[in-house]
Amino acid sequence: MAGKLTTHVLDTAHGCPAAGVEINLYSIESPSDDRTLITQVYTDRDGRTDKPLLADGELQIGEYELVFGIGSYFAKTQSNLSKPAFLDRIPIRFQIADINVHYHIPLLVSPWSYSTYRGS
Template sequence: MGKLTTHVLDTAHGCPAADLKIELWQIDSQTDQKTLIKTVLTNSDGRTDSPMLNESEINVGIYELVFAIGEYFASKFAHPVEPAFLDRVPIRFGIADATAHYHVPLLASPWSYSTYRGS
């Protein structure tokens, strides 16, 4: 059963990133045109309540998750720096097997981020 999941860890505070906005876009590989599929907020565990794409929604193609970490970190600091060093973090990736589980987590601070394909 294929699906796409994500979660976000706040490495500046050492905790899950709750209430962080994530957009999921599908990218047309021929035109590079983006189509917004959904926008969600992370829960208290830094995860989405349901998969970003479930088994009936997932297709082979190019996708992009956009994480609103600038907005998230601005709400966590008493005196946020303006403009934020990082604002919206896009992660573009390909789904080659619609029957596989793709997990794309984000580890983020106001100054850096990393990702990987998890399980």
């Protein structure tokens, strides 16, 4: 069984999925901390991507970073935000230890806060 990496974004300010959020996935080289872009995707109307970010043997042990372009999303959906926005790009760094499991990393976000966890 090959593992996979998925994500989704929930807009907690409006109580709905966040559509059209840019997501960049990077691999991180240790110890140099250099990033290599693996893929760039956008969330659909359900706040999800149309396919896993990594699947079918692409998932490797190592360090990764998801960067969510949340500033432009809230600029389109909420007119009363300060400029510049409090949150713009949200990076989430994480480690893959087992390439045979499903890693799901959701982002729950408002214009002023966010949280994440390892889902299933």
